[in-house]
């Protein structure tokens with residue numbers, strides 16, 4: 001395979017939160033023009049690759065991305081136009097070198113990741129293969145991931161009083177992707193009826209989950225178990241389990257976790273989670289503790305790591321070097337994988353590979369700000385990561401990814417679920 005980039009073009013478009021982001025189109029001598037939409041987060045880790053925003057308050061409240069667009073159309077296009085490469089890693093290395101910073105702050109991680117995603121798609125098109133096949137490595141077989149539907153939103157993703165950010169349905173026991181998506185959709189509808197029946201609002205948060213005025217995470221989990229049963233499914237690992245992303249860095253201040261009016265220590269939080277796991281079928285806990293609380297993470301993993309997948313998001317930032325450190329310190333046993341958190345597809349693939357070699361989980365993820373681009377569905381399938389989260393089974397930018405998984409399953413029979 002060779003890829004000769006003939007042109008690159010970015011334009012400022014909108015993400016799902018009415019904020020600007022980039023659409024990048026890339027043309028090659030060998031294949032069709034391809035496009036990528038750049039995702040963007042709200043509860044970001046402090047060591048994430050840096051998005052370039054214009055800061056011009058007269059447009060989009062300073063959130064415009066014209067500078068990042070200009071970097072794609074100018075400096076990046078000039079560096080890549082007419083150049084021939086033999087693999088994605090070469091293109092991504094070129095982007096990393098061109099930017100020259102640790103965090104891709106100069107050209108903007110939003111500019112860089114858009115080019116990287118488009119280049120991956122161009123290579124697949126030149127090879128005449130679906131995108132997911134380009135991510136398959138000999139060491140790991142492709143799999144259809146367990147979709148994790150974020151159906152109750154809180155934290156910085158919703159204006160309600162709920163401190164925990166995400167409550168997810170995980171159809172671990174479903175026989176196929178299509179059946180898992182059906183379970184997610186049916187339970188989502190049952191949950192809406194249950195919330196309405198309690199007089200609770202059914203307005204939506206940023207990822208399409210409901211945002212009821214409930215303060216207690218335990219109350220939310222109780223309602224979710226009821227909704228799973230209402231829809232005719234079995235709560236638990238053989239049926240539909242639960243997962244949580246409290247995104248606790250957002251409510252960690254002065255060494256305490258501020259949850260529903262209480263100020264809790266790391267150890268209080270760990271014991272709270274232990275009780276939750278005893279009472280409810282929670283199988284995965286992401287960002288249970290804050291990104292700066294490494295000692296807490298070690299204790300959390302020692303206490304609960306045998307019972308649940310302990311996923312690091314803000315603490316790891318999809319960063320291969322930080323993931324290596326966390327593996328060494330036994331801080332967590334899985335990494336969230338967000339391509340824009342590190343800034344190139346190649347580095348995200350490296351993060352996944354490090355996890356696989358260490359026996360760590362890899363949980364591929366969308367961002368709260370999304371486009372209709374379904375890139376991560378292919379990434380999750382091809383890497384065989386086994387599970388993926390991309391919000392509620394509602395709102396087009398979320399559903400695009402779930403629908404892509406169903407289409408992949410329809411085209412090719414692959415095993416479903418965690419290995």
Ligand code: PGA
Nearest residue numbers: 041042043044247367368
């Ligand atoms: P974000 O949240 O995309 O707003 O950063 C997602 C997450 O915390 O997992």
Ligand code: ZN
Nearest residue numbers: 245247287313
């Ligand atoms: Zn998270």
